[in-house]
Amino acid sequence: MSAAGSRRAGQAQRSGEPRLRAVLWDMDGTILDSERLWDVAVYELAARLGGTLTPQTRQAMIGATAPAALATMFAAFNLDPTPQAFDDARDWLDNRVVAMFAEEVPWRPGAKDALGLVRDAGLRTALVTNTKRRLTECALDIIGRDFFDVSVCGDEVLRGKPDPQPYLRAAALLGVDPAECVAIEDSPTGAASAEAAGCAVIVVPCEVAVPPGPARVFRSGLEGLRLADVRDALAVRGPVRPQVGPVCENERS
Ligand SMILES: [Mg+2]
Incomplete structure (x- = not known):
């Protein structure tokens, strides 16, 4: 992140609230209508x-x-x-x-603008998907690789979503605490994964309804998303703490 980006992200944070450092994006059903x-x-x-x-x-x-x-x-x-x-x-x-x-893969409404909003704010970003790397690479050609600092795929962790490992690995790769991350998810499986990792979650349901949870805020979609909405998502997270354990093959004991 640039120095200017760090200042923008820091200036946007209100006193007394958790610091927002990264946004972790699900792919299927959240960014792409895949x-x-x-x-x-x-x-x-x-x-x-x-x-x-x-x-x-x-x-x-x-x-x-x-x-x-x-x-x-x-x-x-x-x-x-x-x-x-x-x-x-x-x-x-x-x-x-x-x-x-x-x-052709259609975008979810508002997703491209939301990705740009987060990127322009200077926040760290990751793509966190259960989809395999081979397919994710095809999708990244469509979405644009510059929107993400890192990506974590389903075949790069020991256990995929709903296990917290994909989100824990993304936070580790970014060098941030999951408690300072907001995940954006469309499914019960993905929301459970992010919540168990200790992230706050903005849920934008697509194909199936998602139940409420202590770290979840709900939106009908990504259209009109503001940076303040992402920051506010951290404020509603309950006392869910990250689980620990090996998160990828080369960390297996
Ligand atoms: Mg999804």
Whole structure:
């Protein structure tokens, strides 16, 4: 962050409130309307596997890691999750979504302006997603890499969202305390992850409703988001403290 950026971020903080140092962005359903693409791919995969996806099962998959989502689907269809069957399904899903990302991915309303607002304020930023690195790189080509200092993907942590590890790793990479971070999330899975890491959370529901929580503030969308709204999110966070433990493969004991 530039010196001017540091001054802007610091001047914006009111006395007696936690200091806002970073904003941690979810991707699917928060920045990009990519949950719709995942929706198409998941229903196509269900048909290939000979099953019918109920709305309840589909909702349980939103925001989950790919292995967790596929495990939910295999269980719902009473399929034997052999390593070969599981890998084939995962590869098919990845390739289908990559192909759709190459065509067009719509933005969520207000997301691009909100990213610019945070960047212009000189705050540190991270992209924190359960999506794998390969797909995230495709998405970063669409979103713009300059919006983020770092990114954390689902295949770079031991446990993805709803575990706190992705958010803990992002904060560590940025060199900030999770308690000084605001996460922006659209799903119950993502909000739970950020909250458990000790972040405040601005929830902008997309495909599914998100339950209330002690560290969560809700908005209908990102349109009209102000820096004051992001700072104010820190003030409502309850006494949730970060969990500790290894957060990536090379930190495994
Ligand atoms: Mg999401």
